[in-house]
Amino acid sequence: SVSSLASPDEFLQCLSDKIPGELVYRQSSSSFADVLVSSIRFPNFFTNTTVRPLCIVTPTAACHVQAAVRCGRRQGVRLRVRSGGHDYEGLSYRSVRAEVFGVVDLARLRSITVDEHESTAWVDSGATVGELYYAIAKNNSQLAFPAGECPTLGVGGHFSGGGIGMLMRKYGLSVDNVLDAKLVNAEGELLDRAAMGEEHFWAIRGGGGGSFGIVVSWKIRLVTVPPTVTVFSIAKTVDQGAVDVVTRWQAVGPSLPDELTMRVKVQGQEAVFLAVYLGTCTSLVATMGRDFPELHMTSADCRPMTYLESTALSFTTLAKTGTPEEVLLNRSSSLGFSVKGKSDYVRQPISRDAWEDIFDWFKKNGSGLIMLEPHGGFIGRVSTAATPYPHRRGVLYVIQYLVFWPAAINGGTAQTWLDKFYDFMGRHVTTNPREAYVNFRDLDIGKNTVVDDVSTFESGKVWGERYFMGNYRRLARVKAAVDPTDYFRNEQSTPPLLHGR
Template identity: 70%
Template sequence: SVPCLASPDDFLQCLREKIPSELVYTQSSSSFAGVLVSSIRSARFLTNTTVRPLCVVTPTDASHVQAAVLCGRTQGVRLRVRSGGHDYEGLSYRSARPEVFGVVDLTNLRAVSVNQSETTAWVDSGATIGELYYTIAKDNSQLAFPAGLCPTIGVGGHFSGGAIGMMMRKYGLAVDNVLDAKFVTANGDLLDRAGMGEDLFWAIRGGGGGSFGIVLSWKVQLVQVPPMVTMFNIVKTLDQGAVDIVTRWQDVGPSLPNDLTIRVIVQGQQALFQALYLGTCSSLVATMGDQFPELAMTSADCQSMTWLQSIAFISFWNRDTPVEALLSRTTSLSTYSKSKSDYVQNAISKGVWKDIFSWFTMNGAGLVILEPHGGFMGSVPTDATPYPHRSGVLYNVQYMVFWQGDGGTAANTWLGNFYDFMGPYVSKNPRQAYVNYRDLGIGQNVVVDDVTTFDGGKVWGEQYFASNFQRLASVKAAVDPTDYFRNEQSIPPLVQGR
């Protein structure tokens, strides 16, 4: 187990002995700040009071990751692992509480290797999803992978939480398509699926990052898309019937053919309906006329392109952006943001939607993104993976606020009040949330005798994982009983008698 007293100097010394020194950045190194900031997405976690790591280790080989874990274990220093750094609460590189810890940053471990004949790929956790998509599809426009939208998201954290996206209604989450993985345990062992066993393999496919160990790479099943897909972006203002159309979308969006995903972004006094269709414009127009005439979509709304171009289009809002832009790892730190999430199982009435739109006229108002489930998602049993939001879920809601500079009071007040207002209309007992939209506001771990308590974790854990939380905690007890890998929302070990 981790010795009670951390020995930071001995830890750094151990790292220097086992890992090339140019891969270890300590706080005194002139490059430390640059390396730490390199993938930080939210300026909220780069303030003078941010609890920063002792060091950032940037392994170029699996053996360096194993060595870092062994040094941490023997010297009593915990590790946090960072892939793309997009955690909404910054838990991959900062601690919300005072703590001595090191960061293993996987940015150098980012190979993507595609097996065209098997239609599979191995992708390292340090790759971004932009790199993954580009490498899969650049030479074969009919191969793709179902995961999220922002190209700079890291594969490691993203897959660890499930990964929802525009093709999940047809192909499920990223983790529904994971075949194998390479994983470093809290004992420093390197295991594949056969070595780790089915319980741990189940847990790492959606149980959230940072709890069980470090996933180095993932073998994924690629999926087929047509050479050209069709997109549309249709905006409806209140005057153009946004309330009626969003109300109707709640029933239509989750029951459309699996090839068609229409998500909705509500901001200000309008709703944007954004669609990806794995087919041609003419058949999309026919389907829309038949199933969702309220949106009045026509062929003039169609934008035809390859699937890879559709990813660039939806990411950069510009058809002319070259797909190579998906390879950029540069993120902007200028904005501060905070998110919360919900799941909706019963369509919200038109009257309530009228009230919801009035929230978007208030000071500090942000936006909401509605991601339709249904289709393939509804056919997956609740316990097939840790992601429990399957059958019966109409859509996921993500609430986001943004602000500039240190303040953010109006934005955060709006977010809290709006979230409270939504309580009666969303999933309840417990209210549900998506682990990849991490929110420390729904609960934080309690640590007793140096181990995270199960009961404390349950508060937030059942919101993310529902009935799967207990199995996750049992897996944690089996693979990391002393709770070496832990953070403010890591899975607690379910230890008998505690």
């Protein structure tokens, strides 16, 4: 394995020859732990037994990323790259197996340049989506970008896996709006779209982070939003008919006008319908009365605000968490709760009886929740081959399962509940494959096996066809072309499909 061939001392020496010393933190540095933890979200990946990096490089320019890759290649030390640190399995900064590796942490590479006339922007991977939303809207409040809900998500990892959010039914995923990118490949070269070629550019738009190089920045197409949008959050308990309303939502959510995205959070004995509408209260009330009268939404539920303000609301409640300025630019994360996430896709509505059973599961444990995010609209009109994200036409919604537990306690009970619930859900969701979303990374669905120092195509297929379906093979071919020795790898990176199989 690379660990036995690695020369950590020579690697560190090479870094210090090529990168300013203040940008490299060795384990012996007094700031090492602070830098490591700076964007870790979940305490279960920051323990005494977690396999930590040998060092952390914090580039301020693309040439530092190139130097780190060249040193790593030469001295047999792998790199993991971290943008926002929100990986659900912590793969951007920890290794599941014993391994010598360095981390390239892009938090200092985060400039955002908006071209208002072209309606485009260049955004560095280390920016958060909150910083991006803020920078765009401060330039022109009627421009925006479709991406995820939590302001501290890193652009680098988030775009690498697709990027779903409240504008997706109107404008698609983040990757449906990426026009160009700059990436450091496994040779340490800095390439733009023209230089990397269309297959490589295809793979980085949703094929999962950490497999195809280190994306330094992205050119994106901005989209238009009205000066005022309308938000609502309506809760229904089981006693108030939640089972019927959720059952009905499955048909409605994916077929509403594209301007309206209504997700559902199910937790305890309650379903909360959370919506952002690119239009006025009056027209929203008319739409809801026509398409979804079962929810009994009225003008009293309307909360008009700017689109920017809507992005600063809590993503699970749409409650206000502060002023947009404070919330969107705040990069700090707390280590309060550990988490385990999983995902499923639904193409056939789940029956009313099954929804009764699902609500019963929530009587058995208070710590879990599921989010249902509607597809349809723009996402469903993009072909499955256009980007690696294959969950397009025919998908009604994605389910995200989450359990949380406080740092101080063991998560065994919460995880067991989730495992059993997920087993139960198997009969209600897509099969062959049971589709999953790469950005909701879940190592339970498979980890790569490494043979002769290369991750095997067959081991990757187990999880890869669930994330990418028919696109997995094409991703593996791109990997073989751009990184045949499998330098950029983690437990769930796309393996190279070698020997023209």
